[in-house]
């Protein structure tokens with residue numbers, strides 16, 4: 001709700017991330033390297049370090065048939081489904097339900113040898129950006145996750161190293177209009193998904209270990225999550 005202390009930051013970060021996600025990958029001069037490909041999914045990263053720590057920005061584009069952007073964002077945002085698809089999650093706590101479209105999460109992720117275990121606190125906001133203005137403009141659904149602090153959970157106070165992240169899941173639904181007068185079915189829809197993330201791993205971890213870990217985990221994560229949405233929605237009415 002607009003009265004919450006985080007609201008100004010949420011507005012700023014959501015608009016910044018939507019603009020970033022909508023940018024193409026530019027020409028090869030922009031340093032984006034394709035590092036994973038699977039069917040319609042293409043995953044790119046840029047090699048960047050801050051204070052000797054790997055903080056490679058990641059951008060993935062995936063096109064999935066039979067689901068809508070609203071459905072993808074619904075299953076990504078809603079806490080009740082997260083253990084079903086987020087395999088590296090050890091513990092998830094909703095610290096605060098700020099509004100029906102905004103939550104504050106604490107997550108601990110499974111320890112990945114040889115690095116120490118990580119945790120993260122982030123606000124998560126789901127937003128529909130309709131294209132009322134120009135009909136043929138994109139109709140966008142998005143979820144933005146952005147690290148924040150919480151007075152009851154200071155960073156690095158327990159066994160976990162606190163990580164920092166900004167994630168944007170941006171979805172655009174495409175409808176191939178069926179024959180005049182026939183209802184739209186899941187065969188007539190597809191969703192273009194852009195997943196952007198920047199993860200600062202907190203404490204130091206070897207660049208080679210982190211890059212190998214991301215190379216393995218991110219493609220698995222996006223494929224598993226999108227398959228999960230397909231399975232959850234296949235026998236349900238379409239959520240436009």
Ligand SMILES: CCCCCc1ccc(-c2ccc(S(=O)(=O)CCO)cc2)cc1[C@H]1C[C@H]1c1ccccn1
Nearest residue numbers: 086088109112115118145167201205214217218221
């Ligand atoms: C040395 C360890 C480095 C950090 C480990 C770690 C922690 C959190 C995260 C992470 C946290 C949140 C999100 S999300 O998109 O907001 C969804 C909600 O869960 C996504 C990924 C990633 C990784 C890195 C494993 C890598 C990895 C990559 C994709 C999936 C799982 N793990």
